[in-house]
Amino acid sequence: xxxxxxxxxxxxxxxxxxxxxxxxxxxxxxxxxxxxxxxxxxxxxxxxxxxxxxxxxxxxxxxxxxxxxxxxxxxxxxxxxxxxxxxxxxxxxxxxxxxxxxxxxxxxxxxxxxxxxxxxxxxxxxxxxxxxxxxxxxxxxxxxxxxxxxxxxxxxxxxxxxxxxxxxxxxxxxxxxxxxxxxxxxxxxxxxxxxxxxxxxxxxxxxxxxxxxxxxxxxxxx
Numbered sequence: 001x002x003x004x005x006x007x008x009x010x011x012x013x014x015x016x017x018x019x020x021x022x023x024x025x026x027x028x029x030x031x032x033x034x035x036x037x038x039x040x041x042x043x044x045x046x047x048x049x050x051x052x053x054x055x056x057x058x059x060x061x062x063x064x065x066x067x068x069x070x071x072x073x074x075x076x077x078x079x080x081x082x083x084x085x086x087x088x089x090x091x092x093x094x095x096x097x098x099x100x101x102x103x104x105x106x107x108x109x110x111x112x113x114x115x116x117x118x119x120x121x122x123x124x125x126x127x128x129x130x131x132x133x134x135x136x137x138x139x140x141x142x143x144x145x146x147x148x149x150x151x152x153x154x155x156x157x158x159x160x161x162x163x164x165x166x167x168x169x170x171x172x173x174x175x176x177x178x179x180x181x182x183x184x185x186x187x188x189x190x191x192x193x194x195x196x197x198x199x200x201x202x203x204x205x206x207x208x209x210x211x212x213x214x215x216x217x218x219x220x221x222x
Contacts, residue, residue, distance in 0.1 A: 005029070005046060006052050007034075007039040008054040008057070017111070034057070036053075040068045047075065050119050051078045051079070054081045055089045066078045066098050079099060079100055080101035152198050153213075
């Protein structure tokens with residue numbers, strides 16, 4: 001059973017999401033919150049598998065709430081809810097530790113599918129999202145020139161480095177399979193090893209890590 005907490009300052013949005021999610025045999029909404037402060041408290045008390053988090057809320061916004069939930073070290077994963085599409089807020093939320101995002105007006109089947117993807121340990125990282133993250137990163141103040149890849153990267157095999165490059169471009173597991181002519185099981189193994197060796201949680205974090213550590217430059221994957 002996938003346990004969820006729904007966070008939004010609009011009651012109608014919470015009711016709508018609860019109706020969609022509670023209608024699934026493998027999902028249960030175990031709590032709600034109307035601001036970020038309540039979200040942090042609910043995540044700590046209820047330990048849900050997935051938190052559906054609005055970005056713009058009173059008292060504490062979804063970005064800081066996500067950061068605090070991640071800092072607490074709980075197993076909860078956060079999916080950002082937004083009506084604003086791919087903007088700097090989404091980028092900041094991903095950097096704070098969110099595992100992806102979806103639009104509030106997405107069809108119910110897409111919302112359900114998104115929850116299952118994130119609950120399974122993967123991340124919502126379509127090519128369009130990757131492109132937005134890269135473009136936003138390119139607009140950020142850049143740190144001093146990198147002296148070389150982080151030491152952890154040396155632990156990756158050549159094939160794992162190749163898979164990481166494809167992940168950074170936003171390719172899904174099936175697309176990586178097709179590109180490298182390998183099985184899906186092999187691809188999943190490579191992805192798991194990459195995340196483990198680099199100490200990352202999911203594909204979103206892998207993309208951010210690759211750009212912020214200088215492994216690839218904005219625009220390199222275009």
